[in-house]
Amino acid sequence: MTGKTLRVLMGASAMTALAAPVMAETLTIATVNNGDMIRMQQMTAPFTEANPDIELEWVTLEENILRERVTTDIATNGGQYDVLTIGTYEVPIWAKQNWLAPLEMPEEYDVDDLLPAVREALSVDGTLYAAPFYGESAMVMYRTDLVEAAGVEMPESPTWADIRAAAEAMTDKDAEIYGICLRGKPGWGENMAMLTAMANSYGARWFDTDWQPQFDSEEWKAALTDYLDLMNNYGPPGASSNGFNENLSLFQQGKCGMWIDATVAAGFVTDPDDSTVADSVGFAQFPNKEGVDNHGNWLWAWSLAIPASSQQPEAAQKFVAWATSKDYTASIAEAQGWRAAPPGTRTSLYENAEYQEAAPFAEMTLKSMNAANTQKSSVQDIPYTGGQFVAIPEFQGIGTAVGQTFSAALAGQMSADDALNAAQSNVTREMTRAGYIK
Amino acid sequence: MARAVKTRTRIAYTVAAWVVALIIFFPILYTVITSFKTEQEAIAGFDLIPSLTLESYREVQTQNDYIRPFINSVILAIGSTILALIVAIPAAWAMAFSPTKRTKDILMWMLSTKMMPAVAVLVPIYLIFLRTGLMDTRTGLVIILMLMNLPIVIWMLYTYFREIPGEILEAARMDGANLRDEIVHVLTPMAIPGIASTLLLNVILAWNEAFWTIQLTTTNAAPLSAFIASFSSPQGLFWAKLSAASTMAIAPILIMGWFSQKQLVRGLTFGAVK
Numbered sequence: 001m002t003g004k005t006l007r008v009l010m011g012a013s014a015m016t017a018l019a020a021p022v023m024a025e026t027l028t029i030a031t032v033n034n035g036d037m038i039r040m041q042q043m044t045a046p047f048t049e050a051n052p053d054i055e056l057e058w059v060t061l062e063e064n065i066l067r068e069r070v071t072t073d074i075a076t077n078g079g080q081y082d083v084l085t086i087g088t089y090e091v092p093i094w095a096k097q098n099w100l101a102p103l104e105m106p107e108e109y110d111v112d113d114l115l116p117a118v119r120e121a122l123s124v125d126g127t128l129y130a131a132p133f134y135g136e137s138a139m140v141m142y143r144t145d146l147v148e149a150a151g152v153e154m155p156e157s158p159t160w161a162d163i164r165a166a167a168e169a170m171t172d173k174d175a176e177i178y179g180i181c182l183r184g185k186p187g188w189g190e191n192m193a194m195l196t197a198m199a200n201s202y203g204a205r206w207f208d209t210d211w212q213p214q215f216d217s218e219e220w221k222a223a224l225t226d227y228l229d230l231m232n233n234y235g236p237p238g239a240s241s242n243g244f245n246e247n248l249s250l251f252q253q254g255k256c257g258m259w260i261d262a263t264v265a266a267g268f269v270t271d272p273d274d275s276t277v278a279d280s281v282g283f284a285q286f287p288n289k290e291g292v293d294n295h296g297n298w299l300w301a302w303s304l305a306i307p308a309s310s311q312q313p314e315a316a317q318k319f320v321a322w323a324t325s326k327d328y329t330a331s332i333a334e335a336q337g338w339r340a341a342p343p344g345t346r347t348s349l350y351e352n353a354e355y356q357e358a359a360p361f362a363e364m365t366l367k368s369m370n371a372a373n374t375q376k377s378s379v380q381d382i383p384y385t386g387g388q389f390v391a392i393p394e395f396q397g398i399g400t401a402v403g404q405t406f407s408a409a410l411a412g413q414m415s416a417d418d419a420l421n422a423a424q425s426n427v428t429r430e431m432t433r434a435g436y437i438k
Numbered sequence: 439m440a441r442a443v444k445t446r447t448r449i450a451y452t453v454a455a456w457v458v459a460l461i462i463f464f465p466i467l468y469t470v471i472t473s474f475k476t477e478q479e480a481i482a483g484f485d486l487i488p489s490l491t492l493e494s495y496r497e498v499q500t501q502n503d504y505i506r507p508f509i510n511s512v513i514l515a516i517g518s519t520i521l522a523l524i525v526a527i528p529a530a531w532a533m534a535f536s537p538t539k540r541t542k543d544i545l546m547w548m549l550s551t552k553m554m555p556a557v558a559v560l561v562p563i564y565l566i567f568l569r570t571g572l573m574d575t576r577t578g579l580v581i582i583l584m585l586m587n588l589p590i591v592i593w594m595l596y597t598y599f600r601e602i603p604g605e606i607l608e609a610a611r612m613d614g615a616n617l618r619d620e621i622v623h624v625l626t627p628m629a630i631p632g633i634a635s636t637l638l639l640n641v642i643l644a645w646n647e648a649f650w651t652i653q654l655t656t657t658n659a660a661p662l663s664a665f666i667a668s669f670s671s672p673q674g675l676f677w678a679k680l681s682a683a684s685t686m687a688i689a690p691i692l693i694m695g696w697f698s699q700k701q702l703v704r705g706l707t708f709g710a711v712k
Contacts, residue, residue, distance in 0.1 A: 028656055028657060030656075032671070032672060033668055033669055033670060033671040033672075033674075033676070034671055034672065034673050034674055035671075035673075035674045038501060041501070042500075042501075057656075057657045058657075059656050059657055059660075059664075059668075060502065060667075060668035060669075061652070061664070061667050061668060062667050062668075062670040062672075063670075063672040065652060065667055068653075069652065069653060072560065072561065072564055072653065075561075076561065076564055076565055076568060078564070078568050078573070080573065080574065080656050081656070189672075244672065244673055245671070245672075245673070245674070245675055248674075248675060249481040249675055252481065252675075253481070253482065253483075262673070264673060265673075268674065268675075273478075274477065274478060274675070
C-alpha cells in the first residue's frame with residue numbers, strides 16, 4: 001500500500017468516525033460524603049455543558065464501604081466505576097498492582113502547580129496515578145481566648161512539653177473545658193493516624209529495616225505514655241470513642257482548648273455558621289519532641305483516580321482533569337467564596353491574596369503540608385513510605401488491631417506497657433504470616 | 439383483696455412493658471427528632487425538643503434523589519418475597535405433609551446456609567453477577583434477596599403447616615382434589631395468618647438488607663440502604679441530614695408494620711399455645 005492510499009484510507013475512516021452519531025457516555029463516579037465532594041456534585045454544570053456527550057452518575061458511600069466496594073470491583077475487573085475517590089494510602093499500593101490507569105494531564109492543567117508533597121504521594125516512579133481533589137496535613141488548632149486567659153503562650157512550632165503546659169493551664173473540668181482533644185476511636189485511619197504521627201514526632205518508627213515491629217522501643221513507649229497522660233488528665237471524658245467528627249463537635253461547642261488533627265478541620269472550626277468559637281481559633285504546627293526534628297509527617301489527599309477496568313478512560317481523564325483544575329477552584333470561589341475552595345492541593349491557591357484573606361488558616365496549612373515527608377516519615381531508617389500510616393496492604397488490618405489495643409489503654413482497660421506488648425506480639429505475628437519477616 | 443393485687447400486678451406489668459418498649463424504641467424516636475433539628479442543634483447535645491425545621495429534608499432531597507432508591511426498595515422487597523413464597527410453599531408442604539427420614543437433615547442443612555457470613559461468598563457471587571450481566575440490576579438483587587431469606591421462609595411456613603391437621607388435606611384428596619387444588623384451595627387459605635406474617639417478616643428483612651444491596655449495586659438498582667450509606671461522612675458533621683435520610687428510609691416500612699401489627703403478632707404466635 002502506498003503512503004497516499006494509506007492516507008486516503010485513514011482520512012476516510014476518520015470521516016466515518018466523525019459521521020457516527022454522538023453516543024452519550026456515562027461516567028460512574030464513586031465518592032465519599034465529605035463537604036467538598038458534595039459541593040463538586042452540585043457544581044458540575046460547566047463540565048457537562050462543555051462535554052454534552054458525557055453524563056455523570058454519582059455513587060456516594062461511607063468511606064469504608066467505598067473502599068471495600070471498589071476493591072472488590074477492581075480485583076474482579078468489574079468495570080463498575082470510571083472515577084474513584086481514594087486517598088494517599090491506596091494510590092501507591094493500587095498503582096503497583098496495576099489497578100489504576102496512569103494520568104496524562106494536558107499542559108494547561110499545570111502539574112507543577114500541585115503541592116510537591118501531595119504530588120509525590122500520588123505518584124509511583126514519577127508517574128501520577130491520581131489527581132488530588134483536596135489535601136490535608138495535621139496541625140494544632142487552639143482557642144486564642146483560653147490561651148490568653150490562662151496566661152500561657154502558644155509558639156508557632158510548639159513541642160509536646162508546650163502542649164502539655166498549655167493543656168494543663170486551660171483545663172477547667174467544672175466548666176466542661178478540656179485542655180486537649182485527640183482522637184481515641186480505634187481504627188487505622190482514626191486513632192492510629194494521630195498516634196502514628198505522634199510517634200513519628202517522638203522519633204519512633206513502625207518497623208526497622210528488617211520489618212521487625214518496634215513497639216518495644218523507648219520512643220513508642222514515650223509517645224504512648226505521654227498521649228495517655230495528656231488525655232487522662234486534660235482530655236474529655238469518653239475520649240476512647242472520639243474520632244474526627246466527635247472532636248470537631250466538641251471543639252465547635254467550645255469544649256476543647258486544643259485539638260490536634262487534620263488541617264481540613266480549620267475550615268469547619270472557623271466557620272461562623274457552625275462554630276461557636278469561630279473568631280478565636282489560632283493555629284500552630286504539629287508538635288515535636290524536644291530534640292527530634294519531625295512534625296509527624298501527616299499527609300492525606302482525597303484524590304480522583306481511574307481504575308484500569310474503566311470502559312471509558314478518556315472521558316474519565318477529562319473529568320478528573322476538570323475537577324482538580326485551577327478553573328474548578330476559581331468557579332467554586334466565584335459561586336461560594338474563597339473559603340469554600342478545596343484546600344491543600346495547589347501552590348497557586350496559597351499565593352492568591354483573596355484566599356489568604358478569606359482563610360486565616362491558609363499559611364499554617366501550607367506550612368504543615370510542605371513540611372510533611374511521606375517518603376521518610378521517621379528520623380530513623382525505615383523500609384516503608386507513608387506519613388500517618390504505613391503504605392502496605394496489610395496496614396488496614398494491623399493498624400486497626402493496634403488501634404483497638406491503644407484505645408483500650410485510653411479507656412483504662414490496660415496499661416501502656418501491656419498495650420505496647422500486645423501490639424508488638426500481634427504485629428510480629430501478622431507480619432510473619434504475611435511473609436515480611438523471614 | 440385478691441382483685442386489688444391482680445390490678446396492681448397488672449399495672450406494674452403494663453408500666454414495665456411500656457418502659458421496655460420506650461427504651462427499645464428510643465433510638466428511632468431520637469433519630470426522628472434529630473431530623474427536625476438544624477445541624478448546630480443536632481451536635482449541641484441531648485435535647486428532645488427540635489426547632490421543627492424541614493431544612494435537612496430539603497437538603498437530603500437536593501443532594502440525592504429519594505424516589506429512585508425508594509422505588510427500588512419496594513420492588514426488591516415485594517419481588518423477593520413473592521418469589522420466595524412461590525418456592526417455599528410447595529417446599530414446606532412437602533416437608534410438613536410427606537416427611538421422609540431425611541426431612542430434618544434437609545431443614546437443618548437449609549438453616550446452616552444462614553450460619554456462614556455473607557462476605558464469604560461475596561467474590562464468587564460478584565463474579566457470577568458480572569458474567570451474567572446481573573450486576574446493578576433489580577432482577578439480580580431480587581434473586582439474591584430471595585435466596586438469602588428462603589431458609590427462614592421455609593422454616594416458618596413449615597412450622598405453620600405442621601399445625602394444620604393432615605386429615606383435612608386427606609379429606610380434600612378423597613373428594614377428588616388434585617395436588618394443585620390441595621395447595622391452592624385448601625392448605626393456603628387455612629395457613630393465611632402464617633403466610634401473612636412470613637410475608638411481612640420477609641418484606642421487612644428484604645427492606646433492611648444492607649450488605650448485598652450495597653455490594654451488588656452502583657446506581658440503577660441501589661435501594662434505600664445505599665441511600666442511607668451515602669449520608670455517612672468521615673469528615674464533617676451532617677447528623678441532622680443523616681437522621682432525615684434514615685427517617686425517610688424507615689418511614690414506609692414502619693408505617694406498614696404499624697398497620698399490619700395485628701396480623702404480624704397473630705402469625706408469630708400462631709401455634710404457640712401448643
